[in-house]
Structure formats: C-alpha cells, structure tokens
Amino acid sequence: MLRGTVPHVSGPHVSGPHGPVPVRIHEPQDTARAARAGLVWAHGGGFRHGDLDMPEADMVAAELCRRAGVTVVSVGYRLAVGGVRYPVPVDDVDAVWQWACAQGFADRVGIGGASAGAALAMSTALRARDAGRRTPDLLLLAYPFVHYPVPGAAGYDDMVHNYVGRLTDLPPDALPGGAPLEGLPATHVLLSEFDDLRASGELLAHQLREAKVPVTTYLARGATHGHLNRPADHPDAVDESLNYFAGALRTMLQ
Structure with missing residues (x-):
C-alpha cells in the first residue's frame, strides 16, 4: 500500500555545467539510518518529458525513502526540448551525483532511474567508473531504455533523434x-510485463x-511501461515494484 510522502522534504539546487539543477531531497525520520545509505534518482519521460512533481519522481522517491529508510535525492534534470540534447541531461545527473558524493550525506550511495532516467543513471555510473571517481554502491533500473535499436521494438527513432x-554512431553514455x-556495481532491473x-x-541483464x-x-506482472508513474492504474504492481527496490536499498544498510 502506498502511504504518501515522508515528512522531511527539501528542494535546493545543485550547480552543474549548464546551470543550476533542481533536486528534491527526501529524508527519513531515522537520521542514523539516513546517514548510512542514500539514493540519487532520475525520473523517466523519453528524455523530453517529466519533472520533480510526477509520481515517477516524487512518489517513488518518497516511498523508497520511507520503505528503505534511506535519503533519496530526486533530480530535475534538463529535458531534451528547445534545442537541448545529449549530453546535457547526463551532465545534470552526473553533477548531482558528484554533489551527493561531495556532501557525504550517506556512507553508501546508489543511483537509479526509470526508463530514460535509467539510461541517465547508468551513464552516470559509467562516467564515474571511467573517470576514477567514486562509483555507486548499487544501480536501480526501472524498465530501462538503454539500447538502440531495441530488439523486437520499433517506433523509437524520434525519441533517440530528439535526444x-x-x-x-551513438555515444556510449547516451x-x-x-x-x-565491466566494473559496474550490483544492479537491480525492474521489468514491466507488457512493455515494448x-x-x-x-x-541488459544478460549483458x-x-x-x-x-x-x-x-517482473511486474500485468504492468505496462512506466507503471511507477501511474500508481492508480497499477496499485499492486507499483507496491510490489517499490518493495523490490526498497529491499535492494536495504542491503546497503547491512
């Protein structure tokens, strides 16, 4: 059952190479647990839609904070609209990741995202690995869109071209x-049953x-792509999916 937003929420901005990046920080009431583990989270939306208020950002971050007892930083990265393209969204998420590491707000920190946000989270982890910086302690990827073309799927040319x-000749971190x-942290992949x-x-899991x-x-049975953004349509699948990710996050508290 979804129980709403946790009480302690704040919303600063993080400096990035393209200007300030808005974030929303969800902190659990247990401050000792909050200092032990955290998560940087990126919503989906095809790289061109979404914001910090959408359920896939705000509700997911709040619920993972409450269920796992960890601090969650939700990232309002720049969207691929008005001439914005790769690498700007990755740069924004990467800037928040570096900020989170520099803040030292938790001993262990993971990164994750949904759909396009999963690609941004994974790309950030790869950048950190390749630059010799601190890498995430785990990856949470909800119905990730991380390949082009996708085997057996069509109709995504415009999304990729726009991004x-x-x-x-797509860049490896696009x-x-x-x-x-090689060298990525333990990864937890949430799949939707009815999803192109x-x-x-x-x-990705095979790779x-x-x-x-x-x-x-x-595998979220009966769920479609983006089900975390439609909790009213898929209440049971959303509940079980959040429990799956929360269980993975709790491993960082052990």
Whole structure:
C-alpha cells in the first residue's frame, strides 16, 4: 500500500555545467539510518518529458525513502526540448551525483532511474567508473531504455533523434547498453510485463551477467511501461515494484 510522502522534504539546487539543477531531497525520520545509505534518482519521460512533481519522481522517491529508510535525492534534470540534447541531461545527473558524493550525506550511495532516467543513471555510473571517481554502491533500473535499436521494438527513432541528434554512431553514455559494462556495481532491473521496451532490460541483464556484474531482475506482472508513474492504474504492481527496490536499498544498510 502506498502511504504518501515522508515528512522531511527539501528542494535546493545543485550547480552543474549548464546551470543550476533542481533536486528534491527526501529524508527519513531515522537520521542514523539516513546517514548510512542514500539514493540519487532520475525520473523517466523519453528524455523530453517529466519533472520533480510526477509520481515517477516524487512518489517513488518518497516511498523508497520511507520503505528503505534511506535519503533519496530526486533530480530535475534538463529535458531534451528547445534545442537541448545529449549530453546535457547526463551532465545534470552526473553533477548531482558528484554533489551527493561531495556532501557525504550517506556512507553508501546508489543511483537509479526509470526508463530514460535509467539510461541517465547508468551513464552516470559509467562516467564515474571511467573517470576514477567514486562509483555507486548499487544501480536501480526501472524498465530501462538503454539500447538502440531495441530488439523486437520499433517506433523509437524520434525519441533517440530528439535526444542525441542522430541514429548512428551513438555515444556510449547516451544509450549505455552498448558501453563496456565491466566494473559496474550490483544492479537491480525492474521489468514491466507488457512493455515494448522490456527487451532492453532483459538484454541488459544478460549483458551484465556476461560482464560478471551481480544482477537481479523482477517482473511486474500485468504492468505496462512506466507503471511507477501511474500508481492508480497499477496499485499492486507499483507496491510490489517499490518493495523490490526498497529491499535492494536495504542491503546497503547491512
């Protein structure tokens, strides 16, 4: 059952290479637990839609904070509209990740996101790995869109073109399913049963296992792509999906 937003919420801005990046910080009432683990979270929306108020941002962050007892920083990254394109959204999420690490607000910190936000979270983890910076302690990826093309799926050319500006020679951290994956942290992949993009998440899990990255998957039965953004339509699937991610987050408290 969803129980609403946790009480302690704040909303500063983080300095990024393209200007301030709004964030919303959800803090659990147990401050000792909050200091032990945290999560940076990026909503989805095809790289061009979404904000900090949408359920996939605000509700998910609040519920993961409450259920897992960890601090969650939700990122209001710039969208691919009005001429904004890759790498701006990744730069914004990466800036918040670096800020979170510098703040030291938690001993262990994960990163995650939904759909396009999952690509941004994974790309941020790859950037940190490749730059020799602090890497996340875990990855949470909800119905990730991290490949182009997606096996068996069509109709995503416009989304990719809008985000990257082309459909060929895609940078590895734009849609990171094509990047080297070795050295990523334990990854937890949430799949929707009725989802044209489900194949991207399934392929990613296969690739991660091949790269010797610990990975788990959970299939939300009866759910469609983006179900975390429609809790009224998929109450049971959303509840179970949040429990799956919360359980993964609690491993950082052990």
